[in-house]
Amino acid sequence: MGYFQMSRLALKWALTKPPTSRYPFEPRKVIPGSRGRLVFTKDNCVYCTVCAKRCPTGALLVHRAEKKWAIDRLRCISCGYCVEVCPKKSLELAGDHAAPVAARAREFT
Amino acid sequence: MARTVIPFGPQHPVLPEPVHLDLVIEDEKVVEARPSIGFIHRGLEKLAEKKDYNEFLFVAERICGICSAIHGQTYCQAVETLMNVSVPPRAVYLRTIWGELSRIHSHLLWLGLMADGMGFENLFMHSWRIRERVLNIIEATTGARVIFGVCKVGGVRRDIEPDAIPGILAELDSIEKDMRDVTKVFLNDKSVKARLCGVGVVSKQEAWDLGAVGPMLRASGVAQDMRTLGYAAFSDIPVVPITRTEGDCYARCAVRCEELFQSVEIIRQAFNRIPPGEIAIKVTGNPAGETITRTEQPRGEVVYHLKANGTKHLQRFRVRTPTFANLPVMLKILPGCDLADVPMIVLTIDPCISCTER
Ligand code: SF4
Ligand code: SF4
Numbered sequence: 403m404g405y406f407q408m409s410r411l412a413l414k415w416a417l418t419k420p421p422t423s424r425y426p427f428e429p430r431k432v433i434p435g436s437r438g439r440l441v442f443t444k445d446n447c448v449y450c451t452v453c454a455k456r457c458p459t460g461a462l463l464v465h466r467a468e469k470k471w472a473i474d475r476l477r478c479i480s481c482g483y484c485v486e487v488c489p490k491k492s493l494e495l496a497g498d499h500a501a502p503v504a505a506r507a508r509e510f511t
Numbered sequence: 512m513a514r515t516v517i518p519f520g521p522q523h524p525v526l527p528e529p530v531h532l533d534l535v536i537e538d539e540k541v542v543e544a545r546p547s548i549g550f551i552h553r554g555l556e557k558l559a560e561k562k563d564y565n566e567f568l569f570v571a572e573r574i575c576g577i578c579s580a581i582h583g584q585t586y587c588q589a590v591e592t593l594m595n596v597s598v599p600p601r602a603v604y605l606r607t608i609w610g611e612l613s614r615i616h617s618h619l620l621w622l623g624l625m626a627d628g629m630g631f632e633n634l635f636m637h638s639w640r641i642r643e644r645v646l647n648i649i650e651a652t653t654g655a656r657v658i659f660g661v662c663k664v665g666g667v668r669r670d671i672e673p674d675a676i677p678g679i680l681a682e683l684d685s686i687e688k689d690m691r692d693v694t695k696v697f698l699n700d701k702s703v704k705a706r707l708c709g710v711g712v713v714s715k716q717e718a719w720d721l722g723a724v725g726p727m728l729r730a731s732g733v734a735q736d737m738r739t740l741g742y743a744a745f746s747d748i749p750v751v752p753i754t755r756t757e758g759d760c761y762a763r764c765a766v767r768c769e770e771l772f773q774s775v776e777i778i779r780q781a782f783n784r785i786p787p788g789e790i791a792i793k794v795t796g797n798p799a800g801e802t803i804t805r806t807e808q809p810r811g812e813v814v815y816h817l818k819a820n821g822t823k824h825l826q827r828f829r830v831r832t833p834t835f836a837n838l839p840v841m842l843k844i845l846p847g848c849d850l851a852d853v854p855m856i857v858l859t860i861d862p863c864i865s866c867t868e869r
Contacts, residue, residue, distance in 0.1 A: 407699065411696065436655070479569070479658075480655070
């Protein structure tokens with residue numbers, strides 16, 4: 403009895419679509435509201451450094467004098483804490499993911 | 512009879528995480544198991560002195576990937592106790608829902624690993640296939656698949672919109688049907704039974720004396736489940752611990768299978784009763800005092816001990832995780848078993864080594 407149970411299931415599932423997508427041949431389906439890539443909008447930022455101070459992983463670096471904002475993509479864990487604390491709403495988490503990076507480096511904006 | 516020592520781990524096909532056992536073998540029987548742990552100690556408890564209590568939540572959630580939701584929740588509950596904050600009821604219900612979703616995905620993951628451990632690849636893939644759909648619900652509601660990141664001190668970060676609820680419930684119904692099919696195989700299949708029945712038996716007294724927790728304890732007949740303490744929404748939603756009496760690997764598997772459906776039922780009830788309103792309140796000030804908080808993780812009872820002195824950093828943060836409590840029982844039942852049964856016994860405690868070593 404037990405054996406047929408499994409065969410029936412295997413057959414049923416062999417005939418249905420897989421729940422996973424054929425990445426990288428198919429692009430990843432973006433689920434709305436997913437916490438993905440951190441997007442920085444330069445225009446609103448006042449370089450207050452709050453985001454850099456609060457980031458739990460130290461992924462952000464903000465130079466107040468030089469007006470520079472930088473992120474280390476390999477450190478960012480997409481937690482969204484910086485988005486929450488930014489007084490100017492210049493940070494946002496997009497649903498998709500950042501392009502792969504190979505080395506630890508800060509992207510300056 | 513000559514004795515041989517066989518190293519088991521830290522890298523072993525059945526081990527998802529590194530733990531090392533020196534198995535002393537006589538013929539094919541294990542006579543002694545000497546463990547060594549510490550391969551992935553990350554010093555997370557010490558980090559509490561560096562991160563303020565809000566930032567530390569992100570660390571607490573990362574003690575373990577699979578139980579992340581409940582780690583976050585327990586940490587928040589502990590800090591809220593210290594700060595005398597009462598969380599809005601809607602947030603409490605949302606935490607419960609996410610906690611149970613995480614239990615379902617953790618148990619399905621475990622069932623898959625178990626099937627993989629006994630060489631039943633097809634069943635392994637099917638368990639994970641269902642888990643994938645649970646992860647989709649989690650991602651749609653929390654924004655991430657494994658590390659939920661939705662709890663915060665004073666409430667939760669996201670709400671589940673009322674129009675999304677019927678969709679989630681319909682998906683859960685269909686997931687439940689699939690789980691029925693898969694658990695039937697786990698519970699009735701001859702080869703699975705042959706592999707699990709009568710293996711690694713722990714008596715009720717032994718399990719209790721050695722301080723086992725969670726499904727390990729319940730499979731030996733002790734009805735202990737921290738959800739009966741009534742934390743979060745469990746004060747409104749009663750939970751009857753699922754127990755078995757055999758105490759073997761099969762019983763532990765059966766307890767987890769039944770808990771899947773219990774969790775689905777809890778989520779349904781929670782969605783039925785979820786009150787409208789705020790999802791978080793603003794928390795100001797710093798925690799002070801000392802507290803102990805206990806909750807039920809998928810793997811068993813977790814104990815958080817927090818000590819704070821009124822600054823933004825915690826003074827002491829200590830976690831007793833379920834796997835740590837289950838290790839002594841595992842070491843007790845390994846001697847006397849067949850070498851071929853070692854992977855099954857190790858797997859049925861649902862070892863989470865990153866929890867254990869933090
Ligand atoms: S917190 Fe916002 S405004 Fe301040 S530096 Fe960061 S991005 Fe700019
Ligand atoms: S999302 Fe989190 S980890 Fe990433 S930069 Fe913001 S605060 Fe840091």
